[in-house]
Amino acid sequence: MAKQNKNDAPDGSGANHASSSIDDLLLAALARGDESGDTGRYLITFKDGAGEDGLNSLRTQGLRVADARDFNDQAVAFDSLGDADTVLFPEIGVALVGGDAAQARSMGAAADIAADSPIESIDAERFVFAEALYNNYLRGTAQVQELDGFGPATAESPTGEYLRGFLRAAELIAKELGHAPNGGSQQELDLQEEIMVLGATWGLTACKVPSSVRSAAGIRIAVLDTGMDLGHPDFAGRPIVGATFVGQPVQDLHGHGTHCIGTACGPKAPAGATPRYGIGYRSSVYSGKVLSNSGSGSTASVLAGMNWAIANRCQVISMSLGGPGGPQPAYTAAGQAALNNGLLMIAAAGNPGAGAPAGAPANSPTIMSVASLDTNLAPSSYSPTGKIDIAAPGRDVFSAWPRPTRYKTISGTSMAAPHVAGCAALWAESAANLRGLALWRKLLATARRLPYPVVRVGAGLVQAP
Structure with missing residues (x-):
C-alpha cells in the first residue's frame, strides 16, 4: 500500500488516521x-x-x-x-x-x-505511557516524577543506590531470624556471607532466584516497552528478536525497556563486580517497542505488540506501562487470547499511590497485575490498591541501562513486573504443563504470604522454583 499523504489540518484535528504516529x-x-x-x-x-x-x-x-x-x-x-x-x-x-x-x-x-x-x-x-510518565501526565507531581528514574539526576551513583537497597534487605532478613541488625550472631553472619557470595540484587535474593536451578531455557519472554539497547555488552551473543510498533528503531533511547528486560532476562554473571540482576538468563528475548523514545504510546501500539507476542507464542509477556480508565475490553480480549494459547500476560499495576486503583492493562481480569514492594517487603507508597494479583521487588531495583550508563537503580511497579515475568519463565521451564492459566495459578500458589491486605499485595511475594 502507498504511504498516506500528509494532508491533515494545520491544527492537527485530522491526525486520527490508522497510520498516524x-x-x-x-x-x-x-x-x-x-x-x-x-x-x-x-x-x-x-x-x-x-x-x-x-x-x-x-x-x-x-x-x-x-x-x-x-x-x-x-x-x-x-x-x-x-x-x-x-x-x-x-x-x-x-x-x-x-x-x-x-x-x-x-x-x-x-x-x-x-x-x-x-x-x-x-x-x-487512549494514550499509554511508561508508568511514571502516565502519572506525570495525570498529576505532574515531583514525588511521582522521581519514580522509575525520570526525575532529576542525583549525585549518588547507581552502585551506591544498589548497595543501600542491598543493606536494607540484609537487615530485614536478619530481623526475620530474630536478630537485631547489628547483633552479630553467627547465624546472621553466615546468612549475610551467603548473600554476598551469591552476589545478587536484593530483589532476586528476596524472590529466591539465586538458589533456583532453572534458567528459563527454551522459554520466550516478550517485554513490551521502549525497546532495548541491542548492543548492551551483558547481552552479547544472546539472540534478540525485536519489532517496533511506534515507527522508531527497536534500539532503546529511553532506558525503561532495557531496565525491564535486564531484570526479566539478564545474565547470570555480569562482568566484573556487577551483581546478578537478571532472572531468565537463558530465555529467548523478544523486545516489542510499543512506547516511543519519549516513553509514550497508544492502546493500539500496545495491542499490536500483544498481537505480535501471541503470534510468536511467547510464553511470558511482560508490560510495565499504563493508561487511564478502568478495564478495557480490548486488553481483556488480548489477555484471554494469550491464556487460550497457553501464554501469560503480566503488567505493572501503576504508581498512583495507596488508595488509588490499578491502571490499564493491569486491571483487566485476564492480565496478572503486579504491585511493588520496598526492601522491607512492605507495599511501596506509590503502589496502588485494588486489583492486585501478586507483588514483587520494585523499590531501588538495579538493572541494565542503555550505554554508556550501562546500569541504573530506579523504582516503580514497572520494576516489579519483570521480577514476576522472570520467575514465571523459570516455572514454565520446570514443567511443560505450566502454561497460561496453570502458570498463573502456580505463581499465586507458591508466592510467599505477607502480612498485608490482598488488595495491596495479592497472593504475596513471587518466588522462583
Whole structure:
C-alpha cells in the first residue's frame, strides 16, 4: 500500500488516521485542548471467535482494512498502512479504526450494537505511557516524577543506590531470624556471607532466584516497552528478536525497556563486580517497542505488540506501562487470547499511590497485575490498591541501562513486573504443563504470604522454583 499523504489540518484535528504516529496523535490532542486521554481513534473488540466475521463486517461498510497477517511475524508497521482506514489484530480479535472513518459510519463509542453483530464493543483509543510518565501526565507531581528514574539526576551513583537497597534487605532478613541488625550472631553472619557470595540484587535474593536451578531455557519472554539497547555488552551473543510498533528503531533511547528486560532476562554473571540482576538468563528475548523514545504510546501500539507476542507464542509477556480508565475490553480480549494459547500476560499495576486503583492493562481480569514492594517487603507508597494479583521487588531495583550508563537503580511497579515475568519463565521451564492459566495459578500458589491486605499485595511475594 502507498504511504498516506500528509494532508491533515494545520491544527492537527485530522491526525486520527490508522497510520498516524504517536507524536501526531499527541500534538493533535494538545491542539484541540483535549485532556481526556483519548487519541481520537477507536478500537473495535469482536466477540470471542467472531474475528473473521468482524473483518467481513468492516469490509462491507466500505472500510479499507489492513491485516496484521500481511506483515512479517505480524509485526504491524503503522507508517506502512497507507490509506487503510483500519488495521486488524487477528490473534486478539481487535481492530483499530481511524476517527474520521469511524465517525462517518456512526461507529463511535456511543454507537448502538445489534445483538447479532460480531462486534462486542466500540471504545475510544487512549494514550499509554511508561508508568511514571502516565502519572506525570495525570498529576505532574515531583514525588511521582522521581519514580522509575525520570526525575532529576542525583549525585549518588547507581552502585551506591544498589548497595543501600542491598543493606536494607540484609537487615530485614536478619530481623526475620530474630536478630537485631547489628547483633552479630553467627547465624546472621553466615546468612549475610551467603548473600554476598551469591552476589545478587536484593530483589532476586528476596524472590529466591539465586538458589533456583532453572534458567528459563527454551522459554520466550516478550517485554513490551521502549525497546532495548541491542548492543548492551551483558547481552552479547544472546539472540534478540525485536519489532517496533511506534515507527522508531527497536534500539532503546529511553532506558525503561532495557531496565525491564535486564531484570526479566539478564545474565547470570555480569562482568566484573556487577551483581546478578537478571532472572531468565537463558530465555529467548523478544523486545516489542510499543512506547516511543519519549516513553509514550497508544492502546493500539500496545495491542499490536500483544498481537505480535501471541503470534510468536511467547510464553511470558511482560508490560510495565499504563493508561487511564478502568478495564478495557480490548486488553481483556488480548489477555484471554494469550491464556487460550497457553501464554501469560503480566503488567505493572501503576504508581498512583495507596488508595488509588490499578491502571490499564493491569486491571483487566485476564492480565496478572503486579504491585511493588520496598526492601522491607512492605507495599511501596506509590503502589496502588485494588486489583492486585501478586507483588514483587520494585523499590531501588538495579538493572541494565542503555550505554554508556550501562546500569541504573530506579523504582516503580514497572520494576516489579519483570521480577514476576522472570520467575514465571523459570516455572514454565520446570514443567511443560505450566502454561497460561496453570502458570498463573502456580505463581499465586507458591508466592510467599505477607502480612498485608490482598488488595495491596495479592497472593504475596513471587518466588522462583
